[in-house]
Amino acid sequence: MTSPFDSQSDLPMILVVDDELRSRESLRRVLDQEFQVLLAESAGQARELLEQHVVAVILCDQRMPHVSGIEFLKEVRERWPGVVRIVLSGYTDSEDIIAGVNQAGIYQYLLKPWLPENLLNTVRNAVESQSLQNHMQRLDLELRAGTPALRRRSRETLERVRDTFDFSRIVRSPGGPLDAVCELAARVARYDLSVLLLGESGTGKELLARAIHYASPRASNAFVMENCAALPDTLLESELFGHKRGAFTGAHQDHIGLFQRANGGTLLLDEIGDTSPAFQVKLLRVLQEGELRPVGASSTVRVDVRVIAATHRDLEQDVATGRFRSDLYYRLSTVSLGLPPLRERTADLMPIAKKLLDDARLELDLPNLHFADDALASLIGYPWPGNIRELRNEIYRAAALSEGSQIGAHSFSWRVMQGQGRNTNDIRLSPPTGTLQEQLDAIEATILKESLLRHRWNKTHAARELGLSRVGLRQKLRRLGLEEAR
Structure with missing residues (x-):
């Protein structure tokens, strides 16, 4: 029997059990970014794989021919209790859920269609749960010895x-x-x-x-x-x-x-x-x-x-x-x-963002990563309706998508990237002083920058949105001094 971490890749092993080929392949494509993935089209094939490998997590479809997912996971619980069990189903039958919790001891019940990020987070948490459980079992065995050293630990x-x-x-x-x-x-x-x-x-x-x-x-x-x-x-x-x-x-x-x-x-x-x-x-x-x-x-x-x-x-x-x-x-x-929302704690935003970036650097092994100035502008300008949880998701996403050692505003989602342009909205509420043409130029510059931010500085798409030709957009950017604004 192999170990739960293959000697070549040192990645946790996940077993997917589903009678539909397309579903198995979809799960494999998402999971094999971070895990070793074994595929089984039936409970019988899954048993053989469980006997040959030490699996960390099993994802099993509920509706399968011959034996249901709950019935199979009940057997898994009895024979391989250390495997974390997750059910995938397109149905919300409460009796299935109750049976899964009570008979099969399932870790989570995921409904189809699942979202890739939600699936990855669930499996990551399941792998971590198994690792912590194994660690606690070892500690429990050690603590039963009752030695002073262990009590001190x-x-x-x-x-x-x-x-x-x-x-x-x-x-x-x-x-x-x-x-x-x-x-x-x-x-x-x-x-x-x-x-x-x-x-x-x-x-x-x-x-x-x-x-x-x-x-x-x-x-x-x-x-x-x-x-x-x-x-x-x-x-x-x-x-x-x-x-x-x-x-x-x-x-x-x-x-x-x-x-x-x-x-x-x-x-x-x-x-x-x-x-x-x-x-x-x-x-x-x-x-x-x-x-x-x-x-x-x-x-x-x-x-x-x-x-x-x-x-x-x-x-x-x-x-x-x-x-x-x-x-x-x-x-x-x-x-x-x-607890006040993050939008009412503007002074806390940067310390929290830097702490989250430190965590992301450690978890994603990106030690030299840092925020670019336009990224900081986007973070400050966005109101964060999802508070710290949304901030964490955006920073981890940007860290994963960044190229090089800098996180730029373009690495954030579209709604956060608009934060960089929100500060310029004040121009519309309180027009700058100057001649009428100067005020019109300021408003036009704001509109152009917002459109370019929405389209990640793709001038063709921004020009189409604004009803301009690409040449016409470039001329306006040059006239308003925005050619190098990015």
């Missing part, structure tokens, strides 16, 4: 993690709006109070929640999170509270919920504002009484969990309209912390 590991998520490591400019947020979070972290994090998606609520956990007396216990908007009520209740075997169709074994897994630690309930009133009643009972009843169980289970909730919604408004229960809101919001 455990303490040192915890200290490194606490240092990684220390409030001082949250990137921001001195004196910025996040200083007050982090100061208050650090003060309440050591007390067992519920915390409600408010802010738009991508503003860093999860990072702040982790900082609170690792600054608290619960730091040595688990930090667990769940996105409440990602699951319907029935699955969310099962995921958080657990269920007993036979509680519903597809529940073939007991399932321990996240509240129990986080016992003694912290549970982050992300997007709590998107839960239904019916679920809110059940959650309130757990928070008030400190005990839960798994679905289908006859007795309750005591839990000791600090809950941090997060949402992008205006919960006070939702309470006023009856969409969110007031008693649950007051239970969750002992301390409320609001």
